[in-house]
Amino acid sequence: MGFDLRDESWIPVRLGGRSMRVGLRELLHRAHEIEDLELPVPPAASGLLRILAAITARVARNDEERLDDMDLAENVRKWRHARDRVLARRCFDASAVDAYLDREVPEGRFDLFGDRPFLQDPRLDKECLDAKGKPNSSGVNKLVFGRPTGVNGAVLFGHFMDTDPVPVSPAEAAWHLIAQLYYGPSGQCTPRRITSVRPGSGDAGPLRKTVSFHPWAPDLFTTLVLSVPVPGGSGAEPDEEDRCPWEMxxxxxxxxxxxxxxxxxxxxxxxxxxxxLLAPSADHATVTDAFVTWSTHAPAQAASDPYVILDPPKSGDGTRFPRPADGRRALWRDLDALLLKDHDGQSKRPYALENLPRALLPVLRVRAYGFDQDGQQRDSGWFEASTPPVLRWQQEVDERMALYVGQCRQAADEVGGMLEYAARLAWKLATDPGQEDAEKVRLDAKRPGPWRDRALAQYWPVAGLVFWGLVTPERCDTPPHQPFVDAALDALDSAIGAVRADVRTARARSRARRCIRAAIPRSAGR
Structure with a gap:
């Protein structure tokens, strides 16, 4: 008795306006009816979308054409036409889905607890051993993101202890298995002995500390077909030997x-x-333990994930890197990088947002999944967000709007930066009599004062409302700075408040307000 991911209900979705769980087979059979994914763990949803996109390339067919056909993939134009024909079917061919799940993939490969368990290494219980040669597991808390492990683990979503681990359902274990493979930490891990050496450290997962952006349609079928990246654009070429782990x-x-x-x-x-490697209970009703270790120490091969924004290094030279996830940064602040072909002449928008069918752009949103982490062990939090249907403003389609969106985002950031400086300046002037009349005030980066955080906490939510009010075709000739400056001035006044109604504070406030107004370009007036 195992847990067959093809038919067990483990993927939360919204179908017909209600929440339910489905297996891989039902998800693909009914993808055209499914309105959304509802995984409560965004990094698991991000990884699952990549898995589903790979499966979609295998099962999405029109007559005899498959989206992963090597001959078809050699010509991008022909491949896109084939994708359009698949989209015109408006659903997956159920027989093609069943053929892949039941015959093309070896039996047992979708079983979470089989001899060759899904996305797992069955050798770990014999290779992860302690000094006495007994299995040395990592613990279920190591598997589940958000649970503390050791002495430094952050408690994100509940209180758990290594001495009394709480088992998880197979469905939840599958979510965190996927999240670990894509977002797992670097550094110390459970040692794995293959030779006489017993190394106990590994590298970070390929998506660690990143945010992913996915084209999002009104139904899951269209979303999945559009999630298959156009061949040849991420540094990975089509190949007859291309295999997913469960196919190898x-x-x-x-x-x-x-x-x-x-x-x-x-x-x-x-x-x-x-x-x-997951360790289930005797009846396979729960996962009670897990082995989590390194899989390879070989250098990662060059290829770009198709769902991330690639930013240049600060020095201007070198390899672009995925834009890091920031739980404090709203999705609209990345919008221009999703619309502009070459954002600021440097950043590259996700390749998965290239070559989308123009007829669908008016209804396509962007779904973002982010995991705010450092590069090693610390996890701060994850997030999920969606835009309105904005891809109709991509630069190739509506250059005027795409550029204006960029101007509005840039104006918001410029004013936000000036607000941060002004709040620090006001605090310094109000509390340090020696600086009151100084023409150039020396600010201590380690002592910004309380007004900065208060002001920014009020400014950014309001700036988001201002941004969405500006980015409409009817207002795309409106100079964008003044509305953000007004929001920043209100935020500064609110942060300072009336707690210090003395002359020095009044002067500090006035000087700080002048700094914020200076963010308005002279050509736009004051």
């Missing part, structure tokens, strides 16, 4: 070279740096 005949050799990153399977599902 042999397990990955932890000590050997990595297979080439190929399109679409290995690009989307084959770049994990962690190995995981």
């Amino acid at each position: 005949e042999e397990l990955l050799n932890p000590l050997g070279p990595l297979p080439k990153v190929t399109w679409p399977g290995r690009l989307l599902t084959g770049r994990a740096r962690h190995a995981v």
Whole structure:
């Protein structure tokens, strides 16, 4: 008795206006009816979308054409036409779905607890051993993001202890298995002995500390078809040997070279740096333990994830890197990087947002999944957000609106930066008599005062409302700075308040307000 992900109900979705859970088969059979994914763990949803996109490339067909066909993939224009024909079907072919799940993939590969368990390494219970040669597991708390492990783990979503671990359902374990493979930490991990050496450290998951952006349609079928990246654009080329982990005949050799990153399977599902093995209860009703360790120490191969914004290094030279997730940064502040072909001449929008069918752009939103983490062990929090249907403003379609969106975002950031400086300046002037008449005030970065955080906490939510009020075709000739300046002035006044009604504070407030007004370009007037 296992837990077959093809038919067990483990993926939360919204269908017909109500929440329910489905297996892989029902999800694909009814994708055209499903309105949304509802996984409560955004990094798991982000990883699952990549897995589903890879499966979609295998099962999305029009007559004899498959989206992962190598000959078709050699010509991007022909591939896009084939994708349009798949979209015109408005649903997956149920027989193609069943053929893939039941015959093309070896039996048992979608079982969470089988001999070759889904996305797991069955060798770990014999390779992760303690000094006495007994299995040395990592614990279920190590598997589940948000639970503390050791002495430094952050408690995000409940109170748990290593001495009394709480089992999880197979469905929840599957979510966190996926999240670990894509967002797992670097550094110390459960040691794994393959030779006489017993290394106990590993590399970060391929998506760690990033935010992903996905084209989002009114139904899941269209979303999944559009999630299959156009071949050739992420540094991963089509290849007849392209395989997802559950399709491979042999397990990955932890000590050997990595297979080439190929399109679409290995690009989307084959770049994990962690190995995981779940340990179920005797009746397979829960997962009570887990092994979480390294899968390879070979250098990661060059390929760009198709769902991330690529920013240039601050020095201006070197390799672009995925824009990091920031739980304090609202999604609208990345909007221009999703619309402009070459954002600020430097950042590159996600490749998955390129070459979308123009007929669908008026209804397409963008879904973002982010995990605010450092590069090693610390997790701060995750988030999920969606835009309105904004992809109709992509630069190739509506350059005027795309550029204006960029101007509005830039104005908001410029004014926000000036507000931060002004709030620090006001605090310094109000509390340090020696600086009151100084022409150039020296600010201490380590002592910003309380007004900065108060002002920014009020400014950014209001700035979001201002932004969405500005970015309409009817207002795209409106100079954007003044509304943000007004919001910043209100935020500054609110932060300072009336707690200090003395002359020095009044002068500090006045000087800080002048700084904020200076953010308005002279050409726009004051």
